[in-house]
Amino acid sequence: MDYNILIGGKAGQGVETAAILLTDIIHQAGLNIFSSKDYMSRIRGGHNFVTIRFSEKEVYSHSNDYDLIISLDTNTLDIHLKDLKKDGYIIQGSDIDFSYPNLLSLNAKKISSDAGNPKAYNSVLLGAAAKFFNLPIDSLENIFSKHFSSLIIKQNLAAFMEGYGASVKIHDTFIFKKIPNKILSNSNEGFAAGAYAGGLTFYSAYPMTPATSIMKFLSSIQKEAGILVEQAEDEISAINMAIGASFAGARAMTGSSGGGFSLMVEGLGLSGITETPLVIAEVQRPGPATGLSTRTEQSDLLFTVFASQGEFPRVVTTIINHEDAFTKGFRALNLAEKYQIPVIVLSDQYLADAVKTTTPFDFENIVLEDSILKDKVDDYKRYEFTESGISPRLIPGSIEGMTVLYDSHEHNEKGEIVEDFLTRNKMMAKRMKKEALILENEVVEPEYFGHNEPKYVLVGFGSTWGALREVAEIFEEENVKIGSLIFSDIWPLPRKKIEELNSHNPIFINVEQNFTGQLANLISMKTDIKFKNSILKYDGRPLSAKEIYTKAKEIISHD
Numbered sequence: 148m149d150y151n152i153l154i155g156g157k158a159g160q161g162v163e164t165a166a167i168l169l170t171d172i173i174h175q176a177g178l179n180i181f182s183s184k185d186y187m188s189r190i191r192g193g194h195n196f197v198t199i200r201f202s203e204k205e206v207y208s209h210s211n212d213y214d215l216i217i218s219l220d221t222n223t224l225d226i227h228l229k230d231l232k233k234d235g236y237i238i239q240g241s242d243i244d245f246s247y248p249n250l251l252s253l254n255a256k257k258i259s260s261d262a263g264n265p266k267a268y269n270s271v272l273l274g275a276a277a278k279f280f281n282l283p284i285d286s287l288e289n290i291f292s293k294h295f296s297s298l299i300i301k302q303n304l305a306a307f308m309e310g311y312g313a314s315v316k317i318h319d320t321f322i323f324k325k326i327p328n329k330i331l332s333n334s335n336e337g338f339a340a341g342a343y344a345g346g347l348t349f350y351s352a353y354p355m356t357p358a359t360s361i362m363k364f365l366s367s368i369q370k371e372a373g374i375l376v377e378q379a380e381d382e383i384s385a386i387n388m389a390i391g392a393s394f395a396g397a398r399a400m401t402g403s404s405g406g407g408f409s410l411m412v413e414g415l416g417l418s419g420i421t422e423t424p425l426v427i428a429e430v431q432r433p434g435p436a437t438g439l440s441t442r443t444e445q446s447d448l449l450f451t452v453f454a455s456q457g458e459f460p461r462v463v464t465t466i467i468n469h470e471d472a473f474t475k476g477f478r479a480l481n482l483a484e485k486y487q488i489p490v491i492v493l494s495d496q497y498l499a500d501a502v503k504t505t506t507p508f509d510f511e512n513i514v515l516e517d518s519i520l521k522d523k524v525d526d527y528k529r530y531e532f533t534e535s536g537i538s539p540r541l542i543p544g545s546i547e548g549m550t551v552l553y554d555s556h557e558h559n560e561k562g563e564i565v566e567d568f569l570t571r572n573k574m575m576a577k578r579m580k581k582e583a584l585i586l587e588n589e590v591v592e593p594e595y596f597g598h599n600e601p602k603y604v605l606v607g608f609g610s611t612w613g614a615l616r617e618v619a620e621i622f623e624e625e626n627v628k629i630g631s632l633i634f635s636d637i638w639p640l641p642r643k644k645i646e647e648l649n650s651h652n653p654i655f656i657n658v659e660q661n662f663t664g665q666l667a668n669l670i671s672m673k674t675d676i677k678f679k680n681s682i683l684k685y686d687g688r689p690l691s692a693k694e695i696y697t698k699a700k701e702i703i704s705h706d
Contacts, residue, residue, distance in 0.1 A: 149202030150280065150318065151210045153227055156219025159191040165217070165269040166197035168294060170502060172277055173201045174331050175286045176323045181206040181613070182502040183689065188356075188440045194222050207468070208613030209501070211691050214318075215279060217272050221245060236317060238275050240268065251275055251314060258309045264302035274310025281316045283323055329504040334472035334494060338428065339364040340508055341476020342400055343372050346515045349392035349399040351377040351385045355407045356440055357496035358430035362402065382407035386414035386427070393423050394553065396519075396542035398480050402428030405447045406437065412454045415489055417555055419459030422530065422538065422578065424483035424517075431495040433687050442687025443497035445609055446661040449669065451491045452638045458575070460486070460582040463638040465493040465609035467594070469503040471635065477513050482589060484517040486581045487540055493637070495660070497689040498610040523549060528560040532573060536580030586639040593644050597623060597630025600651050605699060606678070607658040608634040608666050610689065615658060617692035618699065629699070634666060640673045649676055656702060658682045658695055 152169070156162045163184065170182050178201045187193035198213070200206050213231050218224050218239040228247075231237070237247050240255035255271040277284055287307065291300050332340075339361045342350075352362045366376045375397075379385035385401045393399040403411065408429045418425040429451055433444040451463050462482050466472045475492050483490040520527075520539040523546050531538045538560075543551045552562025557574060559565045594612070596619035597604075607615050615631035622629040632645060649655075657667035657678045662685045667678040682698045684690050 149200060149204070149206060149210075150214045151212060152199045152215045152217065152276065153196055153213045153223075153230075154199070154217040154219070155194065155196035155223030155227060157192050157222070158187060158189055158195050160219045161269050162195045162197055162219065164294065165273055166199060168270075168290065169273055169276060170199055170331065171290045171293070172273075172282055172284065172287070173199065174327055174329075174504065175290065176283050177327045178203060178323070178504075179206050179329070180331065180502065180504045181209060183209040183497060184500050185688065186441050194226060196223065196227070206503070207616050208692055209689065211693065215276060217276055218243060218245070219269070219272075236279065238272050238279070238314075240272065251279075253310060253313055255310070258313075259302075259306045262302045262305040262309065264299055264306070267299070267303045267306035270303040270306040271310035274307035274312075275314035277307075278311045278314035279317050281318065284311065327504070328506075330507050331502055332469055332505055333360065333500055333502050334466055334469050335360040335430065335499040336364045337469050337472035337505070337508070338466060338476045338492065338494070341473035341478075342426070342480060343368065343374065343476070344473070344508070344510045344513050345477025345480035346398045347374055347400055347476075347480060349375050349377070349389065349397040350401065351379050351388040351392070351399075352402045353379050353382050353385050353407060355382075355404045357432055357499045358402045358404050358407070358428060360499065361428055361430075382410040383414065386411040386425075387417075389425055390414060390418055390421075390423050393425055394421075394543070396545065398484065399424070400426040400428065400480070402430065404430050404432050405434050405450070408447065408451070408454070416455035416457060416459070418489040419455065419457070419461065419578075420555060420557070421553055422487040422540075424480075424487055425489045426479045426483050427489060427491045429491055429493050430499050431493060433685065439687040441496065443495045443610070443689050444660050444685060444687060445495060445611075446665070446685070447493065448608070448637065448661070448665040451493060452669065459578055460488050460585065461638065462486075462488065462490040462585060462589075462636070463493065464490070464636045465634070466498060467609055467612035467633060467635045468498075469501075469505045472498075473508045477515075481514075481516040482585070484515075484519075486537060486585060487518060488581060493609060495610050520546070522546070529553070529562045530558060530560050530574065530577070532560060532577050535584055536577045537584075538577075582639055586641075590639055590641045591636045592641045593632050593634040595630055595632050595644060595648070596620070598628045600628065601630040601648065601653045602628040603630075603699070603703060604648055604653045604655050605629065605631045605658050605682075605695065606634075606645070606655055606666065606670070607631070608637060611658055611660065611695075614690055614692040614695055618695045621692070621696055622699075627703070629703075637666070637669070640669060642674055645670065645676060646674060649674075654679050654706065656680045656682060656699065658690065660684050660690060
């Protein structure tokens with residue numbers, strides 16, 4: 148059994164702080180959590196909310212069905228009451244005028260004022276919620292000390308305990324674990340931690356939601372980790388700084404969202420033709436232009452695969468869950484260094500901001516790969532024609548008497564500018580050899596969950612992993628011949644698994660958070676597989692397992 152809480156209110160009412168506190172309380176009880184947030188691009192007013200789904204079993208995605216709504220304003224109830232379960236409850240302050248059968252209304256204003264701090268209003272409601280699920284509160288003081296100054300901890304604890312005492316236990320007791328064996332992380336932080344584990348030494352970016360927390364995390368550890376974090380004046384500068392740092396020997400990365408990546412495109416080409424290792428984190432939000440700056444979407448897929456003028460090898464990979472975020476951090480750097488290419492790591496706002504319990508990250512067993520020349524050679528050729536297409540890379544100044552030539556023009560093996568067609572053809576072929584090598588040796592096939600001989604296959608990528616996995620489990624319980632195939636690596640496109648499934652002649656249904664079905668189009672371009680039906684969403688909100696399940700059932704019933 149899992150439960151789901153929504154905390155909603157205006158920006159400035161402490162919605163996120165309340166959610167963090169409650170999440171920590173649930174985490175300290177040893178339960179599994181998936182928490183996502185929906186927020187407007189404003190400092191005050193509007194409507195923000197956070198959902199916290201938790202269970203003794205692992206939780207893979209969010210849900211839009213709520214057991215409890217903690218309402219900080221009437222707007223929250225106007226919007227979300229329709230999603231409250233039939234036996235669900237509402238907790239609110241008595242200053243909110245609302246009537247409902249399952250309502251716990253507390254005089255939070257008076258309780259918090261009596262505790263010595265009127266701003267402890269939310270702590271009253273959190274105390275009531277903790278009692279509602281009979282959550283243990285023995286670690287409460289430690290949790291509050293992480294988020295409040297010593298001056299107001301006592302008042303908030305007192306307000307919390309008053310709310311706890313005024314509430315009732317509604318749900319059965321969980322089997323609590325005194326010491327949680329997992330950590331809490333959002334995927335941006337996990338990715339940044341993975342990059343640090345992968346030897347990252349330089350990160351440059353201009354702040355852009357929802358990628359900014361990567362830079363924020365790296366900035367917080369840069370002194371201890373030996374990473375230089377540079378806030379550039381714009382994304383053009385950011386990518387060129389990262390390319391320059393990589394040329395000089397740093398393991399370098401930059402990051403942004405779609406709008407910032409648009410400005411990086413010419414720099415991407417520079418990395419491609421000069422064969423300079425580079426990692427770009429592209430955390431998607433809805434476009435075009437500013438679009439919905441704090442919402443989620445998967446509409447930059449084809450843009451990243453085909454961005455920049457000309458042709459050159461690249462890797463485009465997507466983060467599918469929080470554990471994968473850490474792995475992608477060091478793997479992207481290794482791929483970039485080994486093959487001397489740009490590697491683009493796609494995520495989105497939903498996954499970037501979602502907090503989940505994960506196994507602790509393993510920093511010990513990571514091997515760093517590169518293709519850097521360590522010894523002096525005669526007649527060094529930076530772009531030497533090789534069987535693999537990978538040429539010996541020399542860090543300028545690292546070996547006395549050896550020179551590196553570097554230019555954005557087409558060049559010969561030494562790096563000298565050329566325009567003859569023979570050299571151009573050979574150099575293009577050399578670079579593109581790496582794509583075939585990556586496809587053969589590095590690309591990871593998509594994950595599959597469900598029936599071994601499916602009649603229907605749901606196909607998605609990236610952050611829909613959790614919802615699609617849950618949908619496959621639901622259909623398996625119903626003995627429906629259906630499965631979910633979720634791509635992590637996108638380009639070069641892995642084709643073995645989907646072609647294997649295609650041998651059973653199933654009906655493929657693409658599940659994506661964009662308007663045009665971009666992954667389906669890419670698959671159809673590289674294979675003879677066609678998609679008969681689609682489940683698409685592009686309103687800036689994430690697809691839930693329930694939404695996918697309901698629409699899949701409709702498609703099956705009409706087939």
